[in-house]
Amino acid sequence: MLREGRPLSFYILAFVFTLYVLFLYGPMLAIYVLSFQGPEGGLTFPMNGVSLTWFAKLFGGGGIVDIGAAFWRSLKLGLVVMMITVVFSVAAGMAFRKRFAGSAFLFYTAIASLIVPSIITSLGIALEFRVLDDAVKLHAADWGFAKLAEEWTTGMGLFTSGLGAHLTWTLPFGLLIMFAIFNRFDGRLEEAARDLGATPWQTFRHVVLPIILPSVVGIGLFGFTLSWDELARSSQAIGSVNTLPLELQGLTTTVTKPDIYALGTVTSAVSFLVIFAALYAIRLLQKRQERQGSDAGSGLV
Amino acid sequence: MALRDKPSQFVAWLQAGPMMLVFLVFFLVPLAFVIIVSFWDYNEYEMIPSFTTRGYVETFEGCLAQLPDLCTILKTYLKTLKLCFLVWLITLVIGFTVAYFLAFHIRSKTWQIALSLICTIPFWTSNVIRMIAWIPLLGRNGLVNSGLVKAGVIDKPLEWLLYSEFAVVLALVHLFTFFMVVPIFNSMIRIDKRLIEAAYDAGATGFQTLTNVIIPLAKPGIVIGSIFVITIVMGDFVTIGVMGGQQIAAAGKIIETRLNALQFPAAAANAVILLGITFMIIAMLSRLVDVRKEL
Numbered sequence: 252m253l254r255e256g257r258p259l260s261f262y263i264l265a266f267v268f269t270l271y272v273l274f275l276y277g278p279m280l281a282i283y284v285l286s287f288q289g290p291e292g293g294l295t296f297p298m299n300g301v302s303l304t305w306f307a308k309l310f311g312g313g314g315i316v317d318i319g320a321a322f323w324r325s326l327k328l329g330l331v332v333m334m335i336t337v338v339f340s341v342a343a344g345m346a347f348r349k350r351f352a353g354s355a356f357l358f359y360t361a362i363a364s365l366i367v368p369s370i371i372t373s374l375g376i377a378l379e380f381r382v383l384d385d386a387v388k389l390h391a392a393d394w395g396f397a398k399l400a401e402e403w404t405t406g407m408g409l410f411t412s413g414l415g416a417h418l419t420w421t422l423p424f425g426l427l428i429m430f431a432i433f434n435r436f437d438g439r440l441e442e443a444a445r446d447l448g449a450t451p452w453q454t455f456r457h458v459v460l461p462i463i464l465p466s467v468v469g470i471g472l473f474g475f476t477l478s479w480d481e482l483a484r485s486s487q488a489i490g491s492v493n494t495l496p497l498e499l500q501g502l503t504t505t506v507t508k509p510d511i512y513a514l515g516t517v518t519s520a521v522s523f524l525v526i527f528a529a530l531y532a533i534r535l536l537q538k539r540q541e542r543q544g545s546d547a548g549s550g551l552v
Numbered sequence: 553m554a555l556r557d558k559p560s561q562f563v564a565w566l567q568a569g570p571m572m573l574v575f576l577v578f579f580l581v582p583l584a585f586v587i588i589v590s591f592w593d594y595n596e597y598e599m600i601p602s603f604t605t606r607g608y609v610e611t612f613e614g615c616l617a618q619l620p621d622l623c624t625i626l627k628t629y630l631k632t633l634k635l636c637f638l639v640w641l642i643t644l645v646i647g648f649t650v651a652y653f654l655a656f657h658i659r660s661k662t663w664q665i666a667l668s669l670i671c672t673i674p675f676w677t678s679n680v681i682r683m684i685a686w687i688p689l690l691g692r693n694g695l696v697n698s699g700l701v702k703a704g705v706i707d708k709p710l711e712w713l714l715y716s717e718f719a720v721v722l723a724l725v726h727l728f729t730f731f732m733v734v735p736i737f738n739s740m741i742r743i744d745k746r747l748i749e750a751a752y753d754a755g756a757t758g759f760q761t762l763t764n765v766i767i768p769l770a771k772p773g774i775v776i777g778s779i780f781v782i783t784i785v786m787g788d789f790v791t792i793g794v795m796g797g798q799q800i801a802a803a804g805k806i807i808e809t810r811l812n813a814l815q816f817p818a819a820a821a822n823a824v825i826l827l828g829i830t831f832m833i834i835a836m837l838s839r840l841v842d843v844r845k846e847l
Contacts, residue, residue: 264649271650279674281685351568352561367830372578378586415577416578419574419578422574480677482679482680503794519677526673
């Protein structure tokens with residue numbers, strides 16, 4: 252295979268690869284197309300006219316669920332998850348470059364969080380908050396918060412249990428990406444900064460961060476999109492309000508019209524927007540790096 | 553040295569602390585609660601904190617009496633394992649082939665990145681959307697059925713295409729092959745190309761090179777990918793619910809059903825059983841490779 256020309260196996264594998272890509276994208280394209288069905292169209296081909304009816308219906312309200320509200324909830328949650336994932340992952344990634352007590356424990360916890368079936372994590376968080384709720388209702392008065400004990404319904408919510416559930420899914424990815432980054436990071440750059448008298452913070456701010464920034468954008472991309480599309484971990488842990496994927500799952504059993512495809516198209520569009528914005532940012536940052544890196548040798552002698 | 557170590561330890565803890573705290577509050581403590589609550593009692597509307605094995609006993613109710621026939625719960629686990637095995641096998645074959653093509657046949661770095669991105673992008677789209685995407689293709693009046701009918705292959709639409717085990721396996725493969733491709737690809741690009749050249753020079757056939765050189769060296773990736781796919785499929789309840797038309801029983805579905813009935817201790821007991829089985833599989837797999845070394 253390292254010889255001149257392409258062996259037969261290349262063409263066979265290229266064909267298999269093409270089939271795989273078709274398999275990946277084909278079904279998704281089908282629903283994107285079908286979401287533009289005419290008003291009389293149903294859930295299957297052939298198309299019955301072309302229109303924006305189903306999108307209008309989605310955002311016009313009056314549907315089965317309030318899609319608009321769920322959309323903004325998911326977006327807000329996704330952004331918060333993204334920011335926390337970036338900050339905590341970068342910080343922890345820095346920590347792992349030193350040897351510290353408990354590093355193996357944190358590493359295996361992160362891996363375990365990634366591979367313990369989502370429904371178990373979700374169930375655990377739900378149970379934790381239930382026990383917490385009961386404790387507050389029972390004991391808040393004793394602790395001198397009588398008003399709290401009366402008004403307390405649940406501690407579960409989008410930005411408590413829901414946020415936590417999403418973070419158990421995004422942080423392991425963030426940490427693994429940080430490992431990949433620092434595996435090929437040249438430590439001598441930091442040494443040079445230190446030798447020039449930079450404080451640890453200055454070293455991080457002006458040397459390390461600009462170099463790792465493209466990959467940090469990648470962590471943000473993972474954080475947002477994993478949260479935006481997350482379902483299994485939120486299913487029990489989010490309380491009474493639903494995110495967009497949960498609404499979507501609820502719709503699969505009840506809706507028989509292409510609204511659901513329109514909703515699918517809209518959520519995919521947001522995912523794609525974020526992916527391409529992130530890729531563009533990464534490309535831009537890498538370009539800037541190349542430009543700035545190149546003047547290292549070409550400066551004044 | 554000792555003087556320098558102390559503050560750097562402190563800084564490291566400060567840096568790793570926030571992540572540790574999140575895992576503690578939202579993963580480790582909840583996991584402990586699952587185990588504790590699985591031994592609690594319950595009635596129709598609340599859980600009662602007193603020790604009992606009722607959750608476990610009721611799960612396996614009548615299993616001994618029914619032997620040698622399998623009771624519902626054992627049948628369900630057997631079916632889950634069967635689905636898991638099928639999905640694992642298919643994703644492994646596809647994942648290995650795709651990773652092999654990307655790692656060994658694509659020579660330019662740019663093309664390698666572009667093609668891997670093409671494989672990655674769908675991973676960032678909602679699983680539910682990727683599931684319902686099969687409906688217009690596999691449904692009773694879907695593209696596949698109407699195509700086959702028009703071509704005269706069958707006279708009436710196939711019923712088993714959608715809301716069946718077939719649909720579940722298809723959707724799971726569609727959703728999770730990515731988790732197989734990435735780790736295998738990562739191990740493969742680290743293989744020194746000269747080893748393959750050497751095998752070739754020593755007279756190995758393509759197949760011998762594959763089985764004696766490439767597969768052993770790509771083993772870590774294969775194991776990591778397998779762990780991902782197996783744990784996801786073992787715990788899945790969304791895909792099995794949507795694609796199985798809510799008709800197929802599986803380990804994750806049992807937990808979900810119990811939860812919907814608000815039988816938390818029973819759900820927790822089933823979660824502990826599922827966790828035990830999943831960890832047994834992972835323990836067997838991770839004996840083959842040191843996961844930490846491979847990162």
